[in-house]
Amino acid sequence: MNSMTVGFAGLTHLGLISAVAAASRGVEVVGFSDDMNLVGAVNHGHFPILEPGLPETFAKYREQLSFTARLEDLAACDVIYIALDVVTDDRGQSDLDPVRSMIANVLKVLRKDALLVVLCQVPPGFTRSLPLASERLFYQVETLVFGNAMERATQPERIILGQSEVQKPIPEALSQFLKTFNCPILPMRYESAELAKISINMCLIASVSVANLMAELCAHLGADWSEIVPALRLDKRIGPYAYLKPGLGISGGNLERDVENVVRLSGMTGSEAGVARAWMTDSRYRKEWPLRQLHREVLAHKPYARIAILGLAYKENTASTKNSPSLVLITQLTKCAIQAYDPAVSLEAGIFPQLETVPDALAACRGADAVVIMTPWPEFARLQPDRIAKEMEGRIVIDPYRMLDPESCHSAGLRQLVLGAQ
Amino acid sequence: MINHHWTEPQKPGRVCILGNRGFVAAAVAQALVERGVATQTIGANEINLAGPDAGLQLAGRLRREDVLVFVAARAPSKTIPLFMENLAMAKAVGEAIGQTAPAQVIYISSDAVYRDDLDLVREGDCAHPGSLHGAMHVAREALLQAVYKGLLCVLRPSLLYGATDPHNGYGPNRFMRQVAAGQTITLFGEGEERRDHVWIRDVAEVVYRVIAHRSWGVLNVATGHSFSFREVAEQVVALFEKPVAIQGTPRQNPVMHRHYDSTAGFKAFPDFHYTPLKDGLAQTCLQGMKKL
Secondary structure, eight states: OOOOEEEEEOOSHHHHHHHHHHHTTTOEEEEEOSOHHHHHHHHTTOOSSOOTTHHHHHHHTGGGEEEESOGGGGGGOSEEEEOOOOEEOTTOOEEOHHHHHHHHHHHHHOOTTOEEEEOSOOOTTTGGGSSSOGGGEEEEOOOOOTTSHHHHHHSOSOEEEEESSTTSOOOHHHHHHHHTTOSOEEEEEHHHHHHHHHHHHHHHHHHHHHHHHHHHHHHHHTOOHHHHHHHHHTSTTTOTTOOOOOOSSOOSSHHHHHHHHHHHHHHHHTOOOHHHHHHHHHHHHHHTHHHHHHIIIIITTOTTOEEEEEOOSSSTTOOOOTTOHHHHHHHHOTTSEEEEEOSSOOOOTTSSTTEEEOSSHHHHHTTOSEEEEOSOOHHHHTOOHHHHHHHOSSOEEEOTTOOSOHHHHHHTTOEEEOTTOO | OEEESSSSOOOOSOEEEEOSSSHHHHHHHHHHHHTTOOEEEEOTTTOOTTSTTHHHHHHHHOOTTOEEEEOOOOSSOOSHHHHHHHHHHHHHHHHHHHHHOOSEEEEEOOGGGBOTTOSEEOTTSOBOOSSHHHHHHHHHHHHHHHHOOSEEEEEEEOEEEOTTOSSOOTTHHHHHHHHHTTOOEEOSTTSOOEEOEEEHHHHHHHHHHHHHHTEEEEEEEOOSOOEEHHHHHHHHHHHSSSOOOEEOOOOOSOOOOOEEOTHHHHHHOTTOOOOOHHHHHHHHHHHOOOOO
16 A cells, blocks of 8 residues: 555544554554644543553554644645544434534645545434535444444444445545455445444344343343343344343443434434334333332332442443443432442542442442442452452342352352343 | 422421312321321312312412412213313312412322323323323323423322222222121232232322422322232232132233333432332231221
């Protein structure tokens, strides 16, 4: 491949991961943000995000990476990706103004022979509305998964590329760059690509919703969802990587945003979106599973109990707490004393007056009437139930993700409540 | 689905209860009096809410600082005349609270406002009644919302039981009277339908807490635990020394269950928990069912 330079405007989770992944494919990379402090930190290898593999990949390809707060430096790029994370509000609605603003700025410095690729999560119709000639304008679907983003960015299953017309050949510079990822490239019109991103998320939510429903039935009927899952994974129509782990609803903001998009678009076009609304209702119900368990098993007898919360992040390997089930739970435990621990999240003091953060998981369990494992951090799976039992005052462990070994919990005299089994 | 105007509970001023002889009204009044709350019940013998000038009469009795608990109803509202009479009562209440704007209004509605085939009921579910009785409650809720812009709390109780129940409907109350009289308990079908049964004293407790917090919004009054009628019958029989038979009958209607998601209740009142059915039945049994 001839030497080429790829730019990433926006040093967000998406931008940083994508920039480092691009460098790993042999191109020169310019990362831009107007936040000078952020640029300075990143240049020194200090990242505002937690993502396994990021520091190592960054160090390995450091020489190909430059980060700048000068917009003009993007003029050196053959291709510029707009890579801002799209902020969503509590109702899952996107704020696209920062994306539009960034695009307007980048267009000021984009070379006449350079290409622009929108990598952000935008709704159908957004890319085509941009003021740039269609032969230079593209939309690429990102499939960032928090906690696994580096691996997915460097080894994508496929690349979905939106362009003005599906038959048009992909310009040489972009084609060369994309081919370095050694995966299928699927060109389609802008709107299809924008909707492909949403479609992927809808399929994931559908799988998770089914898993949660069936897991709850298992718990009521004496079945065990973990015994059923391998059978489903061997079914070609479902597949080995299907989202079949029961959980506490959907979180993180991105999935919620896409459901909101589907409901909005359906309202606009007169399509039936009842199933998407049902997913959100279901998600809220699942998120409150630990609260219901706590009330039934502990608070009905001891309303002012001491509760240990293990995990604050919305999922493992991230410091994000967006729509985190853990924070949803803590908000409702106003009468309890809470001892919380998370390997990556530190809450500002005073946000929850009833909460005290402690330095490790066992310290959180000390004197607790119940332990609730709200985030499936790998380190929680290494906790010894007998050690937990020794620290605790009570015997209830609410462990939705079944992080602890059931046999060991039983031997330690703990009553372990999990999703998908009695 | 309810919010508290007062985060911490406060002792309320005067509470006026519309209804005095009914099952719920009497229990609420008793609970408030036991807590030293100034309580005034207004029964049909004082103001006929369906009569002419009832709104004016009621307005004359209310003060701005009052909490009004609207319980009175001709129930079950199965016929059109009863439906219209119940709406006339609500119209009078609407006129009165429109004039006096009391500090808080609590309306005791019903879970009949929900679709009959709703398996898991939540406050956010669409009110879509399958009966005139449910439609009456929906219409009353809407009427109150239209005329009163203050702190309106709508409580939708599930099936209620307690010693002073005057209705003797199918369920714990009738079963208890049947066992006390040594009669066989007859079930519809095999009593498979699962329902959520709430002890009347818990209803009164919820109303008190809603008053003490000046809460507003909609809350179901349900325990979150549903039992089949056969299980209820068995629990009732076990409370008495002399057992009676429990007999099924050929099923006439398809089985429909009803469960409640009680999360909103946990959020509203974290330190309140409903009395388990077994304990509530035992208490009711101790008190002795009122003779009809």
